[in-house]
Amino acid sequence: MTNSAKQNPATGQVNGVLQSSFIGNSSTKLNLSRTLTGRVGNTQLQPFNVTLSELVAMFQPEQVKAGPKEGPYFVRGSCNGGRSDAAMALAENLLIIIDGDSSISDAGEIVEGAPDPKLAHDAMKQAGIEHVIYTSHSHHKHGQDFNKWRLLVPSDAIAHTLTSGVDAILDILHLAGVRVAPVSENNKLSQPWFFPRLDAGRAAGYYCASYETGRPFKVPDRLPEPVQAPASAKPKQRGESVVQAYCDRYPIRQKVAEMGFNLIRENRYLPPESKSGIAGAVILTGERDGRERLYIHNDSHPLKGRGLDSFDLYCEDDHNGDFKAAVKAAAELLGLTATDDAFALFIAAEDQTEAPEPDPLPVDVSGVSIENPPGLAGEICQHLNKTANRALPLIYPIVALQMLSLAAGSRKGLDGIKLNLLTLAIAPSAAGKEHGQSWLAQTAAELKLGRHVVGGISSDVDMIRNLIDGDGRCCYRIDEIQGLFNAIKSKNANTYESKIGDLILTLATSKVYQFAGNHRRTFLIEIDKEIDHLKKRIAKAEKEPEEGEETPDVEKLNRALRWLFKKRDFIENGWPDPVVSIMGHSTPSGLDSLITEDNIGSGLIGRCLVIRCAEEREKLQKVKETPFFGDVDLFNRLHLINDGSLQPLRVSTEARQMLDAIQSYYDQDQRLNAPVMGAIYARVMEQVNKVASLLALEAEEVKPEHVSYAFALVARCIEDIAYLLQKDTAQKANASIADIALHTRAEIKRKLATRKAKAEGISPGALRGAILNCSVKLKQITDQHRKSTQAEGKPDLYDQIVKRMEEVGEIQLKQAGKKTRYILTEGR
Template structure:
């Protein structure tokens, strides 16, 4: 299976570029930045089996960890490709989303930092009507084959576009009455005289009017959201999974540790130009559906059979996630294959690895939510503690160098209030003196079953994650 940080082709080169040019690299989230860029460049092109190539992605990482680098690069690159008008910085209301869809000719990518503010507004009992409607509209636009405007929205935007049509007709009439003067140097005057250009614009306005009146076909609306663990971890709940929101998102939960500042490498000028040219070719490329190799199709069928097994498809809570795995795998594989025009095994392999990682992160955060609830059981707390320990031992240098037992305990207790509370209570209980607290019991059991290892090198004692775990 391909490692989820190293996508194939152009996406991999984008990740490499972002790693080299970041003050504080955060490589785990660069693949979803690259995929969002490919989605934006693909426009209205369809993927495997006619699937829309829009993405909903959520990247969760500590504050000041470097999340803004990928966001800035996407906005800058979109501007260089002359598709920056399709990138929007936030959502203020449901009407704002619809207006952005119309202005962007059916394409829009929302680049939202601290996205928890949007979700908190959507979920709030005190939310204004225009805020509470945003959540449903996001799902509708992300999944609809045809977006049907509500009556009041249809009337509002038909009035506006009718006014635009009348203004443009007057410009065309004026241009036809006043033939262009060859000696005229004014750029503005030349534009007014370009009757062919104005007529093309008028035809497009009439087409948009038809879409508003009868339904907008295949809207391509993506969201690239970023936030911190304290801001977004709480979004992953049974309720939100049941609503369908999380199942349609690629969720990446980074480790708590920040990378050290690095000296930015000077990137070759022609390397950046090559990336831009390749994205430009995708943006102006064929709109034909992607082909798929026989081996890649067999791999996709195998993945579908695996996740369609009853114990996954109808699993409590997570069944809603497993049911949408193929949608996510197909989208990621299709985006990686845009240059080649055919989905290959390496595209499917990477797509499966990334989606599996996202499922793992959703499961971890769901477990965290259960463990932090007021009615959490000891079993809930123990399960989350095990998951937290494994993640700590799998992160960065700790995976290679290990971590001292005291440091691991201090780190885990610091981020898990309920476990810390039980540990403090244990220490105050005279009957518990000399007996292991809940944390120690969990760690000892993990060593017994081979999840983690305790190694001693000289005077140093360190915990390591067991290979393959």
Template sequence: MFNRFWSRFFSSESSDESTTSTKNSKPDDKNSGSETEMTETSNEIDFQLMPTGLKKLLNKVDLSHPPGLAGDICEDLATLEYRALPNLRPAAAMMILSSVARQIENPPYKLNLYVISTALTASGKEAHQNYLKQALMDLGLDSKLHDTPRSDKTIMFDLLYSEGCSIYVLDEGHVLFRTALSSRASTFEKNMADLLLQLKTAKQYRLSGNLKREVQEQLIARLEKADKKKSNTAFQPEDKEKLKNLLELTNECIYDPFVNLISYSVPQNVAFLFSKKEIETGLLGRIIFVRGPSKRAPLRGHDKVVRPSKDISERLKAISTENLPTESLAARTTLHTIKEYLECDENRNHGMYGAIFARGYEQIRVVATLLALESKEIDQSMVIYAFKQFLNSLHECETHLSTQSKTSIEESQKLVELKVREYSERHGSGSFGVIRNNIFKCSAPIRKLENNQKDFLSNTLQKFADLGVLIKVGNNQYLHKSCISAKKLNTAKKQST
């Protein structure tokens, strides 16, 4: 059921959507990546629970072309790409709209986004980054743009100096997460992940503990330095005044902190992010994942300046942020149906993806709202697009996790067989219990596996016996097959049968 669902709505898009792609799309626009083969496991998602009506609506959605202004931004970007990357265009469009939406007061959900866009190296990702940055600068947001942060203190300084709104457009942004999630990371590096998680959803944030002290100490040092260099034109009175205001702010609550983040990487460089642990921490449920095609598109010969067209720039500047978009009756009804599906017990308490399902409705509401910023009404097409984008992101998580699971099991079994063979060569035959205990004591990786998967070692040894890797040579005594001569091996096999 799992494979059939994904193949129906995602892997087959190259053929199903050829007539509904953007007017600037080329035959090389579509994702030709192959689908990862799945085995039936308890972690599988039962899509039979999804209402038929939703499935029919999903069939009509082209993920490379969202409705409204976002779709027009995608078309504009398509004319400026060095190589076609249709799947990644909406990510840039949504980041632009999200940055505009930062001015909306008191939305029910925070309208910021964390996005990870992946595509092959040298596939043209830089055009998307350039377009996105230029669009933000045209909107007067260049002071909000920041480089890759190196610590939680950097993130906080970025937020303070840009008046509560930070936007990160990161090339090879996986480095940020790899650093923050590394077991060897320093405390201030590890704290980056926790701080980003908090800022994604927090309606208010108050500095505390070591982070507060470190930020205040650095601000005080800068103030003292400014006082000593009064004659230096680099330190104008307004700079000192800003430093004083920032110092005061560290003792107050920061309301509606707004952090937008998009990272561009290659798929294999973000694989480490996908784990049950990061699902349970809430990291994967806060991120939208987008993947480009599995093959590079042909190089397009143009020397255009990569920046939004005058029409797109003017429409973005004309967006009113006084009020939230309203919902049409069809949109409201569809949202209710989606909510019931995501919040059914089987999904919200799913053994692997429950934490992602639990944040799904919020993510869908946010994306649908951003799509309607210009029109001021969320229609059904915007809701169902946001739903399919959520499912696509979930599919990316499942693809990585299932691949890792297969690789991990195969590598683990090879490691166990190696240890069994070493035991047989050194000690001769032994019972399952003796062999198991010896391997468990001598191999840290196997101890970790045994702790994560109950009875992994015992089950693997039994499997080896069933497959003839372990040969029974006496009363509950087993020996690795490589340690038995061909003649004795045949005799042992006959006795075992």
């Protein structure tokens, strides 16, 4: 195909201006840099001077090998020294690289997976721009429609024009209908790009295409002349809400004009902050709700990468992103009364929090049962279920993991991680929590590990003494743990109580625990006395025993002395890798209120695996198994783990790929830096690694089933924490109608998701009573509604929420004979 071949009409207008921006060459020379070995940690680059044709030849399927995702890489230009932006500041003729990682939906939302790479290739080819495009390691990871690719475009870009060049290429792709989402890596000067490697199971899906008879791309310095966009009728939008009412009153085109955006051509705008001169803002109409949204891909704009309707722009521009303040102000501006506003606020909050399509999880856990972990942990859970008077199956995996942690001793998990756990299990009083606690204590005693299990924490000094007495290992088994947390957080706490929280964190996370000066001196005096006493015993034992005296085991005494000297050294110079676990239990009334934004931010609760059980107790069952040690096999297998090898765990290739996918997912900026929950997301990999390692202790190899379960358990814990945070918000004195309504909806879904409700459903009256009993704020609102003469004949807030949930298909009312019952819609 020649450069004068017919072009896509969508790219014709921009190419008319850009055509003069091409520079001709036979086979473009590329002055790049690369590594030959190692991963991104290797920053020592070598010159990599090739032609585009030579690079294309390297990327052909027969040249690309199967292997891990990371390995040797290249950068977009010449690098003078170790890899850094400073070392590339003078590089010329940079490659413009578009990372095809995700797409922009019709509603302007970012969705995982890029557009088809063939469409991107066709768009660039029709624009007459030489390039090469190839798929990356994660291509087709979640199915044939899941695309990941990189587009390489030779250009005349230099450091300060790189962003302009990236915006221009994105503009050409978007005009052609290839809505690849911009990512920050596109604009990073020294960003490493891995040479193509294949996943062995997806090798057949590798794609590489090139267009070498075009011209290198010249970063443009001017744009098409502005044209008047034709008037278009705005489709009817979904729902009646403050957000919707504002969008109807103030159309998006009016709003962007007020904010200084310049119309360039139909639906395309130039942001006032643009440094590139590229019309990188486009108005899209969502298929789901018909609402028009502005999507900005210019890197220089603070609102880049988001789909924003006119209310979103009002919220950001006039209220600094404070959604609640914006809703309240908009309601006043639009003249909504307090009565009209109540349910509208709920719908507005629902619109704000409900994404059109959630990002697919990095690992498929749809077939994983939290109550049935793989391997020995699962068999422990089965044993606990059989031996319980009142089963509490959701808590037993926590018990099993804590037992495995105790049996593991000083063994390390994946990547050298400590195998201690901080767990919080929340269940109703008399629901059966004590069964798992008792089993762990008795099992530890039978394994001669009882000295490592402690029933509570009385002070920081007590914790340090337990650490020393337990040879650096301690598991705290604490019922009604809210008492400990309340003491730690109380303003009136004694000094020793306030120090406990910090000490728990330090012991749980540090590689070496350094004793405070006063503690070091105290415990050195104590251990020196023990050493002197033992020396005297050894000296006496080495003499001839008197007649009738038992002969002491001198070698045993000497071993004990050597260990005392070792402990003394640890006290003096720091205790290496202390293993301190906490298995805490409490009731919803005791612990729910402790899961708050402040407590998560402080770090302790944010490091805990939190399981929140349903508030309905299971019925008593007839115990069919002998309590505790009816299954001797469990004891023997735990004993083997306790006496087992200290060699590092092996990891299967598939399990490692799954772990890499999870880490990549939670390292994305929208999760890693999310308000409040970012502290939880940042520790997901630590928790997954620990749980997977504990499950793999017996097999001595981490396998896919271990990773799948670990991720499912951690994801469930995240879900429970999010629910409890929402509950905390809804119970605050300044809680809005939207806060209360959103939590009520979540509470209804949890009630209908219990085992009994799934089987039988819940009658409307019983569901209403259960929800009002656990929500003081909602009950106050419904009581006020009932007493109001103006509200007579109108549904109260609870009724409106239930009706809304029926309308959107979250729940449904089923007829069962003469009775009607609510059930959770399948798939919800």
